[in-house]
Amino acid sequence: MEAKMMKEDNSEFIHTLWDELADFDVARADEALTHLMGRLCTLAGAWNITWMGAVRLDATFPDDPIKGWRPRVVHHLYPSPPLDDAVREQMDKLEQGVVDVTTIRNVEGAGAFRANRLCDLVSPEWFELPYYRTYYQGVGTADSIWVAFPVNKDAESWFGIHRAPDHPHFAEAERDAVAYALRGIKWFHRQLMLSHGLLVAVTPLTPAERRVLHLLLTGLSEKLIAAELDRSYHSTHECVTSIFRKFGVNNRASLMALWLGQVS
Numbered sequence: 001m002e003a004k005m006m007k008e009d010n011s012e013f014i015h016t017l018w019d020e021l022a023d024f025d026v027a028r029a030d031e032a033l034t035h036l037m038g039r040l041c042t043l044a045g046a047w048n049i050t051w052m053g054a055v056r057l058d059a060t061f062p063d064d065p066i067k068g069w070r071p072r073v074v075h076h077l078y079p080s081p082p083l084d085d086a087v088r089e090q091m092d093k094l095e096q097g098v099v100d101v102t103t104i105r106n107v108e109g110a111g112a113f114r115a116n117r118l119c120d121l122v123s124p125e126w127f128e129l130p131y132y133r134t135y136y137q138g139v140g141t142a143d144s145i146w147v148a149f150p151v152n153k154d155a156e157s158w159f160g161i162h163r164a165p166d167h168p169h170f171a172e173a174e175r176d177a178v179a180y181a182l183r184g185i186k187w188f189h190r191q192l193m194l195s196h197g198l199l200v201a202v203t204p205l206t207p208a209e210r211r212v213l214h215l216l217l218t219g220l221s222e223k224l225i226a227a228e229l230d231r232s233y234h235s236t237h238e239c240v241t242s243i244f245r246k247f248g249v250n251n252r253a254s255l256m257a258l259w260l261g262q263v264s
Contacts, residue, residue: 013043014181021188026259027217029195032188037077040161044170044178047140049077050160053198056110056153065099066107071158072204073196082139090135100131106146110156115147115179117170143169147182149189155199157189194258200247209246212239216252217259 017039024032037049053073074087093099105121106114118127118136126132136142142165149157161178163170182189190199195213197205205213215225226236249255 010043010177010180013039014177014184017043017181018185021185025217026191026195027214029192029214033075033192034077036188037159040159040178040181041077043181044145044161044174045163045167046161047078047164047167048083048162050158050162051075051192052158052160053193053196053204054148054156054158055198056155063097065097065104066094067110069107069110069156070094072198080139086135086139100135101126102146106148106158109148111150111153113149113179113183115145115175115182117145117172117175118143119169120175121146137165140164142167145170145175145178147179149182149186151186151189151193151199155193157193191259194247197243197246200258203246205243205246209239209243212236213243216240216243216255 017036020039021032021036024035033051037051040046040049051074052071054069054071056068057070071091076083094103102118102121106116118132136144141162143163145161147159147161149159151157159178159182161170193199195205195210197203197209211229212225215228220228222236222240223233225240226233229236244250244255247255247258249258
C-alpha cells in the first residue's frame, strides 16, 4: 500500500512538472532546463544533475569504442571547478580512446530510450576501481542514474542524476520514476537539443549565436535584437545568417517550424 501511494504521489509530481515545462516558451530553454533539473533533484533525492547533448560524429578514429558518440554540450545544475575539470579530463580521454565501461554500456543502447543506475551497468567490482573513485567519489557523488533519450539517430539527450555519499544508492523505483519523468517529454528534449544547434549541426551554436537565437524566437527584429544585445546591426545579421546556415533554413518562419516539429 505504501509503495502504491508513493507511486501515485510521484505521478502527480511528474505530471505537474510536465505542465510547468509547457509554460516556458521556446526562447527560455535554459530556464526550463534549470527548472527541470531542480525538480528532478527533488524527485530523486539527488544533490546534482548533469545534462549532456550528445551527437554521433562521422569522423572517428578506427575501432572507436563508443561508435562516434560524443557529448558536445555539458551542463550541471550546480557547476564547480572540480566538476568542470573532471569533464575536461574525461573528454580528453574519450579522444584518446580511453573509455570507461559505463559509457560503453550506455552507448550500446543508442537509438532506444534507456535508464540505468550504475549497478545496472557494471559489476560490484567496478566500484573499487580508480575511475569510480576519481570521477564519482572525487566530485561528491556516490551513485548516479543515467537516462538517454534518442531525439534522432545521430543525437541524444542524456541526463545524469547524482546522489551524495550520505544517501543510500538509488533503488529501482527511484530509477523508474526518473525514467518516467524524462520519457514523457520528447518535445522538450527536441527543443533543448535545437536550442544548442545539436540536431542539425556537428558544431554547436556559439554562446553569441544562442543569445541571438533566443531573441529571434521571441519575434524581435534583427535591429531590436542588436539593440538588446548592444551590438551592431551588421554583426547581428551575420550571426542570424550563421544560425540559419547551421539549422539548414532560409528564414525565421522555417526556423520556428523546427521548434513546432514541422520539419524532421
